Amino acid sequence: MISVVLIGAGNVATHLYHALNKAKNVDLRQWYNRSLPSIESYKNQVSITNNLNDLVEADVYIIAVSDDAVKPLSIALPFENRLVVHTSGSVGIHDLDKKHKRGVLYPLQTFSKSSELDFSNVPICIETLEKEDFKTLSTLAKALGSTYYKINTEQRQTLHLSAVFVNNFTNQLYRVAHEISDAKSIDFDILKPLILETAKKVQHISPYMAQTGPAKRNDKKTIKKHLKLLEHQDHKAIYQLLTNAIKKTHGR
Template identity: 65%
Template sequence: MISVTLLGAGNVATHLFKAFNASKKTTVNQWFNRNINAIHQYKNQVKITDNLNTLEKADVYIIAVSDNAISKISSSLPFNDRLVVHTSGSVNIHDLDKKHKRGVFYPLQSFSKTAKLNFKDVPICIETIDKKDYSILKEIATDLGSPVKKVNSDQRRILHLAAVFVNNFTNQLYRVAHEITESEAAEFDLLKPLILETAKKVQDISPYMAQTGPAKRNDTKTIKKHLALLNKNQHKAIYKLLTQSIQDTHGGKKL
C-alpha cells in the first residue's frame, strides 16, 4: 500500500480523500487541516490533526490548499527529503520548499464538495523534479482510475488557463442564460440538451468546426434583435464581445 497524507480540507482534498478511501493500493493515513472542525466528521475514518508537528511518515504528502498558502505550508513541514506535491494548476513546482522531493499532482477537473465525481473522468497531470518520483505519483493516479499525463509547469499553467475558459467562463455564461430566460419566465431546463450536445460535439470534432449560430453566418438581423432583447448593458457587452470573437475567427464582418 502507498501511504498518503492530505493537507487541506477544500473541494480537491475532500474528493481525493473519498477516492483514496475507496481505492485498493492507496491509503490515507493522516489528514491535516489548520481548522480541525472542517475534517472532524472523518475522524472515525482517518487520523486527523491540526498540528503539523504531529504528522507521521508517509510515502506522499499532498498539499491541497489555496494557491497562496502552498509555499508556506511546504516550508512549515517539519521534515526533509520526503515527497511533497501540490494539486494546483497554476503554482510552479519550484514554489515548494527545496528541502523536499517535489512534485505536482494536478487533477484537471472542476470540484464541488456536494457533487459526485468519478476519477475515471479526471485526468491527473503529473510533474516531478526527480524522475524517480514520477512512478509513485503515476501509480496513485492509476489506482484512482484516472488518465495520467506527464506535463511541465508551462504546459500545466496553459491547461489551467484554458480550463478557466471552458469551465468557469462557460458556467458564467450558463448563469447569464439562466437570468435571461427567467426574465420572461422561460424554462432554462429546455436548454440543457443543447448544453450536453455542444459538449458532446467537441469530443469528436474541433471547436472551430463545431461553431454554429448567427455570428458565424453573419446574420446581422438576428444579432441586432438579440441585442435589443438584452436589458443589461453587461449582457450586451458580453454578447458583442463573443460575437466579434466568432466573426474574427470565421471571417465575418465586424459589428
C-alpha cells in the first residue's frame, strides 16, 4: 500500500484525486490546497488542509500546481528526506528543493475538470534520482492503471513540446474550423467523424503516410479556391503556413 499526499487543486490535481481515491493499494491520506474552499466539497471523502504544517507523513507527496509554483512550494514544505514529486512537463527535477528525495510523475494527457478521464489512457513519465524511488513511482503508476515510461528531464521537455503540437495547436485548428463552418451556419458536428478517423489513423501508420489533401497533391486550383473562401486574414495565414509545410515535407 502506497500512501500519498496530494498538493494542489487544478485540472491535473483534481483528476489525480479521483484516480488515486479509487485506486487499489493506494492510501490517499490528505489533500492540500492553499485555498480550502476549492476542495471543501471533498472533505467527507479525504482529509483536507490549507496549512503546510499540518501535512501528514506519506510515502509520496505529489505537487500538482502551476509550473512557477513548484519550486517555492517544494522549498516551503516543512520536512526533508521524503519523496516529493511534481507533475509538470517542463519543470526540471532539480527545481525541487534538494532537501527532498526528488522525482517527477508526469501524466501525458490533456486535463479538463469537466471531462472524465480513464487513467488507463494516461501514460505516465517517471524520473527519479534514486532507483528505489523509481520503484515506488512505477508501482504507483501501475496502481492507477497507467502505462509508465522512464523519461529524463530533456526527454520530458521534448515530449511536452510535442504534446503542444498534437494537442494545443490541433485544438486551435479545431477552433478555426468551427469559426469557418459556423460563419456559414454549418453544424460543426459534421466534422467530428473526420476528426476521430484522423486520430485513429495515426495509431496504425505514421503521420507522414497518413497525410492527404490538396497540399500533398499540390492541387493549386483547390488551394487557390480555399484561400479565396477564407475571410479572416489570420485563417489565411494559418492555411498558407501549413500548406507550405506539407508541400515541403512531401517534396511538392
